[in-house]
Amino acid sequence: MTSAIRQIPLDTATQHHSHDFHQIVIALEGRADFDIEGLGGSIDAFCGCIVPANHLHYYAGTGNNRQLILDLPNDALALTGHHHDLARLFDAPRFFDLDEPLKHYLKFLIQELGQLSRLGAIPSIHQERLATTLLGSLHARLANEPAPPSHRRIDLRCLDRYIDDHLSGRLRVADLATVACLSEAHFTERFRHQTGVSPWQYVMRRRLDTSQRLLLRSHLPLSEIAALTGFAHQSALSRAYRHAFGQTPSQVRRQRNAQLTSLRS
Structure with missing residues (x-):
């Protein structure tokens, strides 16, 4: 092609x-x-x-x-x-x-x-x-702006709080860069160097980790979990979740319910 x-x-x-x-x-x-x-x-x-x-x-x-x-x-x-x-x-x-x-x-x-x-x-x-x-x-x-002269590390705890507070909405790299007080290009380069992943991959991991906690600890519908964790559709959550964890959210929910039923019997 x-x-x-x-x-x-x-x-x-x-x-x-x-x-x-x-x-x-x-x-x-x-x-x-x-x-x-x-x-x-x-x-x-x-x-x-x-x-x-x-x-x-x-x-x-x-x-x-x-x-x-x-x-x-x-x-x-x-x-x-x-x-x-x-x-x-x-x-x-x-x-x-x-x-x-x-x-x-x-x-x-x-x-x-x-x-x-x-x-x-x-x-x-x-x-x-x-x-x-x-x-x-x-x-x-x-992607080609020169690296900044300063090598100050990004405060990931501060960034995590911002991501978690805005997880249900659209999270742009530009917004994360603003939190870190860096230009978007400098932030992306420094973030990758510090964490080994891109900002998008990092945000996706937090979305998926949060969705996993909600699946295991709540009875929320999958569509609501998708909305709370920033996925536009339940199927988008299912695809990303299966890629990351090897199972779909529906499978995880069924296994959890079966375990709860077994404990009660």
């Missing part, structure tokens, strides 16, 4: 799936809502989101909408060879805004695709080149 760039509207009814290639979605018109393995957000004109491969994501467009979508397999030219560092963009899902230079490039990209399509099929190598330029520019903005 080679990289592919397309422009489509998203269905206004909520859909969900996962795929074995990375994806970048940038809104051109209208709005779209996404939930990517528990990370929720909205995108409108010149905003976008990163969907790593094999991440279940729910999505829906609002009204008349048009999205630019880049499909990027692991072996895409834009992610291999001299460009292998660009694959770091897909370490975790995230949302982003385009600055003015990138807005201009996006407009050029759309015009270039339109001109080429009038001449026939767009050569795949040209799509790869256009995708590589966009990915390189995004990488420079989102």
Whole structure:
């Protein structure tokens, strides 16, 4: 599979799936809502989101909408060879805004695709080149800021309190960086160095640990547990829980109920 760039509207009814290639979605018109393995957000004109491969994501467009979508397999030219560092963009899902230079490039990209399509099929190598330029520019903005001179450690206890207080809502890396008094890029780099995982992976672990406690210690419906721990849908919680613990929440709940029944008899 080679990289592919397309422009489509998203269905206004909520859909969900996962795929074995990375994806970048940038809104051109209208709005779209996404939930990517528990990370929720909205995108409108010149905003976008990163969907790593094999991440279940729910999505829906609002009204008349048009999205630019880049499909990027692991072996895409834009992610291999001299460009292998660009694959770091897909370490975790995230949302982003385009600055003015990138807005201009996006407009050029759309015009270039339109001109080429009038001449026939767009050569795949040209799509790869256009995708590589966009990915390189995004990488420079989102992941390539130099490390700060200070090596002060992040206060994880303070961060944990903030995460737990906001677990049911949308937790953005930018919000965590604000709590730590760092820029988003500096925070992400320092957090990974200090903990060995990305901020998104860390938040996901706290969501799952909390959901596990609620499953074992409460009688709350699974849909309510999903909402309390920041998952947009019960099925999003089930998929993430099974991936982390090897069982679905329903299986854990049935086993717990069976044990309680056995103790009473």
